[in-house]
Amino acid sequence: MSVTVIRLCAVARWEPNGRLRLREAALELYAERGYEGTTAAEIAERAGLTERTFFRHFGDKREVLFEGEAALQDLLVATVNGSDASEPRAALAQGLQAMAVSLAPRRDALRRREAIIAAHPELRERELIKLASLSAALADALQARGLDPATARLAGEVSIALFRVAFERWIADANEQELTEHVGDALGQLALFA
Amino acid sequence: MSVTVIRLCAVARWEPNGRLRLREAALELYAERGYEGTTAAEIAERAGLTERTFFRHFGDKREVLFEGEAALQDLLVATVNGSDASEPRAALAQGLQAMAVSLAPRRDALRRREAIIAAHPELRERELIKLASLSAALADALQARGLDPATARLAGEVSIALFRVAFERWIADANEQELTEHVGDALGQLALFA
Numbered sequence: 001m002s003v004t005v006i007r008l009c010a011v012a013r014w015e016p017n018g019r020l021r022l023r024e025a026a027l028e029l030y031a032e033r034g035y036e037g038t039t040a041a042e043i044a045e046r047a048g049l050t051e052r053t054f055f056r057h058f059g060d061k062r063e064v065l066f067e068g069e070a071a072l073q074d075l076l077v078a079t080v081n082g083s084d085a086s087e088p089r090a091a092l093a094q095g096l097q098a099m100a101v102s103l104a105p106r107r108d109a110l111r112r113r114e115a116i117i118a119a120h121p122e123l124r125e126r127e128l129i130k131l132a133s134l135s136a137a138l139a140d141a142l143q144a145r146g147l148d149p150a151t152a153r154l155a156g157e158v159s160i161a162l163f164r165v166a167f168e169r170w171i172a173d174a175n176e177q178e179l180t181e182h183v184g185d186a187l188g189q190l191a192l193f194a
Numbered sequence: 195m196s197v198t199v200i201r202l203c204a205v206a207r208w209e210p211n212g213r214l215r216l217r218e219a220a221l222e223l224y225a226e227r228g229y230e231g232t233t234a235a236e237i238a239e240r241a242g243l244t245e246r247t248f249f250r251h252f253g254d255k256r257e258v259l260f261e262g263e264a265a266l267q268d269l270l271v272a273t274v275n276g277s278d279a280s281e282p283r284a285a286l287a288q289g290l291q292a293m294a295v296s297l298a299p300r301r302d303a304l305r306r307r308e309a310i311i312a313a314h315p316e317l318r319e320r321e322l323i324k325l326a327s328l329s330a331a332l333a334d335a336l337q338a339r340g341l342d343p344a345t346a347r348l349a350g351e352v353s354i355a356l357f358r359v360a361f362e363r364w365i366a367d368a369n370e371q372e373l374t375e376h377v378g379d380a381l382g383q384l385a386l387f388a
Contacts, residue, residue, distance in 0.1 A: 128322035194388030
């Protein structure tokens, strides 16, 4: 009975958005029961939704962890598109910082997500694919702004590698420095190698 | 009958090393029959070896494409270990150029390999895992040379991203510029973003 009460309270706290509720429910269950030990039906139940609703939002339980990926990429591309075309370094920095601002409120959830991904090769591979996709989108956006294709591709790859490192530092950071500061630090350190 | 003659001639051309023969046979068959349409037994037969020998060298037909990966990583680490510890940028450049020199004689085989990998998500994922491993090894080597862990990780990620781009340019290059030159160019272009 008390479990039911707690669950109802939790439902009340959750956002009305089904995708976000499923994401949060999945993170809880992956931490409690392990990624392998959790089914899509259980995630739906925890979120107070039907299994059918789950599969309307996601192809499988893996994809729940990659919710928001398309929106992040769109934000990156839109920011670069809206930047000063004559300054590729500034366009890059603005694109990365826009992603940082967008991820900042989710540090706790992203930390839990990171722990699950780090423990599963299948998820690490999926994460690498996502980063490669971000890199390609960034390169395309820079090329559309007039950068030659080869340099745009280099800039995309290097920038996303840099963002990944800044993100890791942020996730691991006990001092709670903001992601935007970590991105700024990494951009500054790049000068050591260029 | 003529097929048999051709095969015997081909065997005579091949290196005595079983791993290299299997690698070359796999590239041929993947191009002829497709990656999915090729079995380990067929690769062994084309290489003039038994299936048992195949599985002594490789866990499966995917791993044939990643032959030499450990040696490349060892070379990178050894080069960084042997470099001037006070100059991380030079250590990096030397490590990347050592890999470039080692891969240079294999451009034709690497081109064919790249086409197969590009066409298969499973192989692209495996390739990304390999690059992540190279990056981690490079970061560890730089850290062992006195670089702080955070900067070493950044340097590892950025350098391998850069190497990957230089490698792609080399594979696509109709002018046959050397891989070492492509790596040098990419290192120079990094300055545009740092």
